[in-house]
Amino acid sequence: MIVIRPINDAEAPAFLALLCRIFNLDPARAESIFYSEPFFDLDRKWALFEAGRIRSILTTVPLVFGDGPAYGIAGVGTDLDHQGRGFGERLLRAVLNHGRDSGEERALLFAHRPELYERCGFEVLDHVIRAPLVPSNTDNNAPLLPFEDVSTCYEQWANRSVHRLQRPPRRWQFWKWNLRICSEVAGGYVCQEGDTVRECIFDVPLDAWPVYPGAEWFGLRCMAEEMQLPVGEAKEELIYMGYGFSSPPRMFMTDQF
Numbered sequence: 001m002i003v004i005r006p007i008n009d010a011e012a013p014a015f016l017a018l019l020c021r022i023f024n025l026d027p028a029r030a031e032s033i034f035y036s037e038p039f040f041d042l043d044r045k046w047a048l049f050e051a052g053r054i055r056s057i058l059t060t061v062p063l064v065f066g067d068g069p070a071y072g073i074a075g076v077g078t079d080l081d082h083q084g085r086g087f088g089e090r091l092l093r094a095v096l097n098h099g100r101d102s103g104e105e106r107a108l109l110f111a112h113r114p115e116l117y118e119r120c121g122f123e124v125l126d127h128v129i130r131a132p133l134v135p136s137n138t139d140n141n142a143p144l145l146p147f148e149d150v151s152t153c154y155e156q157w158a159n160r161s162v163h164r165l166q167r168p169p170r171r172w173q174f175w176k177w178n179l180r181i182c183s184e185v186a187g188g189y190v191c192q193e194g195d196t197v198r199e200c201i202f203d204v205p206l207d208a209w210p211v212y213p214g215a216e217w218f219g220l221r222c223m224a225e226e227m228q229l230p231v232g233e234a235k236e237e238l239i240y241m242g243y244g245f246s247s248p249p250r251m252f253m254t255d256q257f
């Protein structure tokens, strides 16, 4: 018998063990992240059970845009011995139906391949690209911007369009959970994690980028274009897919689920 539902407390270890097997994760490291990440919520960890055994899994994450709620879908996986039996599709369809019944009608995900998701009604909205940033004039001495100023700046940016991701307190908690360094630039900031820029906000194209040579943009192509980022040759790394969206809602990969 097939049952599809969110897991309960006692089922979390089996869910985590399957997640590690499918995605080849180190169980000890994955366990510490799994239970402590700010969006941890058993009601959003879905599983397909066959005869009481978990075969397929996925996790949803709440999202809020100016024009209403949505959710992200991550970690879609089926036990290696049971792939190709239609379980992934059944699980996804059940989660989409549940979303429609509970007022979360729109979904987003980042995929390597589109087939399964297209069959369930998702459409390709854009791509996540990785591209070298070619700074016109490197300014590595830009001062760091305190968190309060970063959040004010982000919220002003998000409020300028209903298609931009809002950050309620829990999302900010998630944002702060990772080590991010934000350098002040005219009218905003550039946020770096190591050599990667996943978030930046400014009023006019920058003359000086507070990044070292070798820094890369990792984000939506549409956002790189809108902000006129000085990106070099881009590699498409992920497909940005939406269910119930007609155009790509804007979000930074700092909010990746």
Ligand SMILES: CC(C)(COP(=O)(O)OP(=O)(O)OC[C@H]1O[C@@H](n2cnc3c(N)ncnc32)[C@H](O)[C@@H]1OP(=O)(O)O)[C@@H](O)C(=O)NCCC(=O)NCCS
Residues within 6 Å of the ligand: 022, 056, 074, 075, 076, 077, 078, 079, 082, 083, 084, 085, 086, 087, 088, 089, 090, 111, 112, 113, 114, 115, 116, 117
């Ligand atoms: C993707 C995955 C969840 C599909 O689960 P499943 O239970 O086998 O799905 P279904 O039986 O309903 O559908 C199988 C179809 O999904 C599609 N598919 C296979 N891998 C896919 C992938 N990585 N992304 C999207 N679609 C995929 C194919 O069309 C496949 O049909 P085929 O076997 O005839 O080629 C499973 O292959 C898996 O766990 N892969 C490893 C983890 C992964 O890559 N997850 C997705 C990225 S987050």
